[in-house]
Amino acid sequence: MLKKYWPLLLLCVSPLLLAKQVALSFDDGVNPDTNPAAKQINQDILQHLKDHKVTAIVFPSLIKTGTGEGLSLIADWGKNGHKIGNHSAQHVNLNKAEVTLTQYLDGIDQAEQSFKSMTGWTPRYRFPYLKEGDTAAKRDGVRQWLQAHHYQAGDVTIDASDWYYNQLYQQYSAKNDAVSLDKLKKAYVDHVVDRAQYYDGLALKTLKYSPKHVYLLHVNAINAAYLGDAIAALRQKGWHIIDSDTAYADPIYQRKPDNLPAGESLVWALAKAQGGKGLRYPAEDAPYEKVNLERHGIWVQP
Numbered sequence: 001m002l003k004k005y006w007p008l009l010l011l012c013v014s015p016l017l018l019a020k021q022v023a024l025s026f027d028d029g030v031n032p033d034t035n036p037a038a039k040q041i042n043q044d045i046l047q048h049l050k051d052h053k054v055t056a057i058v059f060p061s062l063i064k065t066g067t068g069e070g071l072s073l074i075a076d077w078g079k080n081g082h083k084i085g086n087h088s089a090q091h092v093n094l095n096k097a098e099v100t101l102t103q104y105l106d107g108i109d110q111a112e113q114s115f116k117s118m119t120g121w122t123p124r125y126r127f128p129y130l131k132e133g134d135t136a137a138k139r140d141g142v143r144q145w146l147q148a149h150h151y152q153a154g155d156v157t158i159d160a161s162d163w164y165y166n167q168l169y170q171q172y173s174a175k176n177d178a179v180s181l182d183k184l185k186k187a188y189v190d191h192v193v194d195r196a197q198y199y200d201g202l203a204l205k206t207l208k209y210s211p212k213h214v215y216l217l218h219v220n221a222i223n224a225a226y227l228g229d230a231i232a233a234l235r236q237k238g239w240h241i242i243d244s245d246t247a248y249a250d251p252i253y254q255r256k257p258d259n260l261p262a263g264e265s266l267v268w269a270l271a272k273a274q275g276g277k278g279l280r281y282p283a284e285d286a287p288y289e290k291v292n293l294e295r296h297g298i299w300v301q302p
Contacts, residue, residue, distance in 0.1 A: 019240035023247035029065035044224035059087035059126035078120025095131040125298040132263035153253035161245035186255035187296040212250040
């Protein structure tokens with residue numbers, strides 16, 4: 001009987017329930033003491049988010065923001081209605097043998113002391129480099145500490161190379177190369193959409209459904225310039241942009257793969273745990289972007 005009315009039922013379903021969903025997250029922050037453009041970068045990203053009615057989450061690291069005016073720039077995120085998480089004090093790689101568990105946990109706690117009084121603070125932790133430990137003792141030790149200190153998930157499901165495109169953006173900007181910047185803008189927007197599509201496809205293959213994604217971006221110059229265009233392109237491709245709390249309510253963020261070394265995009269890690277083959281290298285390094293850049297007339301040595 002239901003089959004007879006199935007087409008009508010589909011028409012009654014809200015398009016938002018069928019759309020792919022993603023929250024935007026931004027790592028690191030910028031330090032005015034070392035980057036004269038820091039304040040402008042921060043303001044421009046916040047303006048893009050406001051213009052496009054997007055609520056995001058930022059994961060600042062003290063070594064990236066500094067302890068002076070950079071903290072006030074992070075505070076501006078909370079004042080503008082965004083969430084503020086924790087990305088550690090020193091931004092160290094937990095997968096390196098010389099990084100001890102005690103040292104690492106001290107870094108999480110130190111950063112929390114600087115951010116927890118800010119409007120928008122939420123106890124979510126983002127691992128620097130998405131590295132969660134090269135040994136079971138370090139991996140499980142951090143997980144236990146985070147649980148004991150009432151931290152919630154801070155994972156990502158969509159990784160990207162905005163850091164690499166940002167390097168090119170800075171090079172072309174320094175030369176006032178408007179032609180290359182125009183090409184780069186188109187290449188970058190395509191990259192942002194492509195990475196979302198790739199990881200959603202991997203999720204469909206691995207999980208058999210499209211989760212509420214969290215996208216990893218950075219507080220940097222290229223997003224200050226082109227974030228609005230990237231948001232518009234995602235929406236044009238059928239992505240509904242949600243806030244981080246809505247995304248993290250998805251059951252996928254309760255899953256903790258036992259991979260060693262641990263970490264990376266959660267979708268990637270779950271695929272790896274299932275023995276997935278042909279996975280892109282999780283760091284999303286520059287060589288992957290050669291084809292996309294050349295398609296837009298940009299020739300670089302990856």
